[in-house]
Amino acid sequence: xxxxxxxxxxxxxxxxPPSEAFAAAANVNDPAIYEAGEDIxxxxxxxxxxxxxxxxxxxxLEWDLPFAKWFVGAKTNITVNCLDRHVEGGKADKTAxxxxxxxxxxxxxxxxxxxxxxxxxxxxLRALGVQKGDRVTLYxxxxxxxAIAVLACxxxxxxxxxxxxxxxxxxxxxxxxxxxxxxLITGDGAWRRGGVVxxxxxxxxxxxxxxxVEHVVVVQRIGAEKAPVPMQAGRDHWWHELVADAAxxxxxxxxxxxxxxxxxxxxxxxxxxKGIAHTTGGYMVGTAMTHRWVFDIKDDDxxxxxxxxxxxxxxxxxxxxxxxxxxxxxxxxxxxxHPGKDRFWDIVERRxxxxxxxxxxxxxxxxxxxxxxxxxxxLSSLRLLGSVGEPINPEAWxxxxxxxxxxxxxxxxxxxxxxxxxxxxxxxxxxxTNKPGSAARALPGIHVDVVDEEGNHVDAPGGGLLVIRxxxxxxxxxxxxxxxxxxxxxxxxxxxxxxxxxxxKLDEDGYYWLLGRVDDIMLVSGHxxxxxxxxxxxxxxxxxxxxxxxxxxxxxxxxxIAAFVTLMGGAEPSEEAxxxxxxxxxxxxxxxxxxxxxxxxxxLPKTRSGKIMRRLLRDxxxxxxxxxxxxxxxxxxxxxxxxxxxxxRS
Ligand code: 6R9
Numbered sequence: 001x002x003x004x005x006x007x008x009x010x011x012x013x014x015x016x017p018p019s020e021a022f023a024a025a026a027n028v029n030d031p032a033i034y035e036a037g038e039d040i041x042x043x044x045x046x047x048x049x050x051x052x053x054x055x056x057x058x059x060x061l062e063w064d065l066p067f068a069k070w071f072v073g074a075k076t077n078i079t080v081n082c083l084d085r086h087v088e089g090g091k092a093d094k095t096a097x098x099x100x101x102x103x104x105x106x107x108x109x110x111x112x113x114x115x116x117x118x119x120x121x122x123x124x125l126r127a128l129g130v131q132k133g134d135r136v137t138l139y140x141x142x143x144x145x146x147a148i149a150v151l152a153c154x155x156x157x158x159x160x161x162x163x164x165x166x167x168x169x170x171x172x173x174x175x176x177x178x179x180x181x182x183x184l185i186t187g188d189g190a191w192r193r194g195g196v197v198x199x200x201x202x203x204x205x206x207x208x209x210x211x212x213v214e215h216v217v218v219v220q221r222i223g224a225e226k227a228p229v230p231m232q233a234g235r236d237h238w239w240h241e242l243v244a245d246a247a248x249x250x251x252x253x254x255x256x257x258x259x260x261x262x263x264x265x266x267x268x269x270x271x272x273x274k275g276i277a278h279t280t281g282g283y284m285v286g287t288a289m290t291h292r293w294v295f296d297i298k299d300d301d302x303x304x305x306x307x308x309x310x311x312x313x314x315x316x317x318x319x320x321x322x323x324x325x326x327x328x329x330x331x332x333x334x335x336x337x338h339p340g341k342d343r344f345w346d347i348v349e350r351r352x353x354x355x356x357x358x359x360x361x362x363x364x365x366x367x368x369x370x371x372x373x374x375x376x377x378x379l380s381s382l383r384l385l386g387s388v389g390e391p392i393n394p395e396a397w398x399x400x401x402x403x404x405x406x407x408x409x410x411x412x413x414x415x416x417x418x419x420x421x422x423x424x425x426x427x428x429x430x431x432x433t434n435k436p437g438s439a440a441r442a443l444p445g446i447h448v449d450v451v452d453e454e455g456n457h458v459d460a461p462g463g464g465l466l467v468i469r470x471x472x473x474x475x476x477x478x479x480x481x482x483x484x485x486x487x488x489x490x491x492x493x494x495x496x497x498x499x500x501x502x503x504x505k506l507d508e509d510g511y512y513w514l515l516g517r518v519d520d521i522m523l524v525s526g527h528x529x530x531x532x533x534x535x536x537x538x539x540x541x542x543x544x545x546x547x548x549x550x551x552x553x554x555x556x557x558x559x560x561i562a563a564f565v566t567l568m569g570g571a572e573p574s575e576e577a578x579x580x581x582x583x584x585x586x587x588x589x590x591x592x593x594x595x596x597x598x599x600x601x602x603x604l605p606k607t608r609s610g611k612i613m614r615r616l617l618r619d620x621x622x623x624x625x626x627x628x629x630x631x632x633x634x635x636x637x638x639x640x641x642x643x644x645x646x647x648x649r650s
Contacts, residue, residue: 218238283320
């Protein structure tokens with residue numbers, strides 16, 4: 001990373017310390033917690049002791065690089081920690097989930113009710129012959145049954161594999177086969193923006209080639225009128241019929257700390273998804289503690305993470321972390337713009353949400369939709385905001401801070417991955433002075449670093465590759481069924497270091513600035529320029545709502561910068577706008593960052609979790625055949641952009 005580009009990013013000089021009142025009341029406000037994390041074993045052990053275990057560990061950590069075992073020999077069940085201990089500890093009547101359906105219906109579960117529902121379904125699964133170790137695939141929308149089924153699997157020790165409900169039959173089939181699942185849990189359909197996603201119909205296509213699946217459980221969400229589904233006798237069962245007579249208590253399976261809790265697929269660069277494997281004890285301790293510290297969870301908070309349980313964010317910060325902390329969560333089924341573009345703010349106001357956790361892609365969409373939507377609601381219940389999934393550019397950070405947070409809420413920009421299981425880099429809201437665009441420091445007990453191509457530590461200020469130096473409790477234990485690929489993908493680049501695949505800068509205060517995937521970093525006339533840096537300068541222009549930047553081949557410069565730009569509602573594409581936008585970037589980060597091409601894009605190609613797919617944009621900018629689009633949320637976007645390219649070139 002050349003110094004020229006690093007410095008432009010470090011120009012950010014706005015500072016946002018927590019208010020005195022926030023700091024005084026925060027769960028974490030003693031900086032000594034960072035020093036305590038030096039001895040990782042003592043540190044994590046002290047926190048692990050606050051959980052319920054059936055048997056203690058004999059050793060905190062066994063580290064046979066790259067294979068870790070945490071809390072060796074200990075026995076527990078994560079659902080006992082998420083449910084029973086609250087029910088028995090005085091929180092039986094506390095609300096666990098406030099669920100809101102897209103059409104406006106609601107279901108509320110206390111901890112006691114949730115435990116009963118989980119036990120009923122756990123018993124139903126056992127009655128279908130599911131035993132400890134059997135894999136179960138879940139393919140549902142954001143209905144309460146998804147959380148209940150996840151927990152029911154954990155109750156009986158059956159590793160769950162949740163496949164996001166927006167995935168195609170092909171993606172579902174591939175994941176069912178790779179995990180060799182015995183049972184599939186799906187629904188008659190899912191509501192999305194007023195329409196019905198045909199889950200069971202998709203599942204039936206996938207099931208044509210998955211002979212290992214013995215039973216299919218179907219949640220009736222939509223109803224026979226709008227979503228009639230054929231049921232195959234002997235194989236398919238209605239959820240409501242299975243649980244009707246099931247007992248509402250269920251003995252939890254005794255799980256070793258290192259027993260498999262779940263598999264979650266994440267798409268690899270090769271296209272073949274990787275089944276990321278997480279185990280029980282370390283994952284429980286890691287997600288619960290990070291949730292408590294980062295989100296400053298208090299007993300009276302109403303916490304809302306807008307992710308889908310189909311992603312790791314939903315696993316760790318809708319289901320396991322919040323429930324382990326006995327927290328009240330909002331869970332919402334549908335789209336953010338249904339029936340209106342103010343749906344989220346309407347929910348915040350009506351439910352009195354205090355902590356709100358979402359993704360930059362959503363924040364940038366809200367910015368583009370206009371301030372009138374949040375402004376038409378009372379958001380004064382909010383006290384803390386979070387971001388995850390992509391770098392949050394300073395412009396979006398400031399908008400989130402001012403327009404949603406009313407200038408009073410700390411923001412936690414949380415960096416982590418499916419592989420890390422829990423948050424690794426984030427501000428601690430009662431301690432950290434925030435810098436817009438930086439995720440601040442590694443959490444206590446977590447040791448990250450920035451290194452050069454040879455694996456040498458880079459001095460601050462400097463940039464390079466993000467690595468993790470020491471094992472952590474919620475780390476992945478491997479890729480399901482493929483230990484060689486696990487070593488190769490994460491541990492082969494540098495000796496003894498976990499390579500995250502992301503680029504990052506480290507500033508003089510020890511703050512990390514995440515730059516996105518290293519595959520996305522450009523090399524322009526010998527300068528490394530991060531796509532994130534140019535994108536931030538682009539969205540800083542008042543007419544630009546969202547942007548994506550890629551490098552394309554250039555005979556002289558090596559790479560030239562191609563920018564795809566979505567304009568704010570009301571702004572029109574024009575030659576003047578194009579020139580102005582290019583000039584704006586040059587003024588903001590220097591002429592080296594000025595995009596050679598600016599394409600106006602009505603929408604950008606994104607994965608279903610909202611991350612921009614720069615790989616496809618590179619294909620378009622190079623004028624070549626566009627690669628695999630099966631993980632795109634909206635494949636039509638590519639054709640529109642392709643047409644733009646043709647027009648631009650002619
Ligand atoms: C939790 C999640 C992981 C990748 C990760 C990085 C990007 C996530 C980020 C961030 C900058 C943040 N990422 N959080 N980049 N700042 N706060 O998103 O997991 O879907 O596995 O993606 O997302 O590139 O490597 P996952």
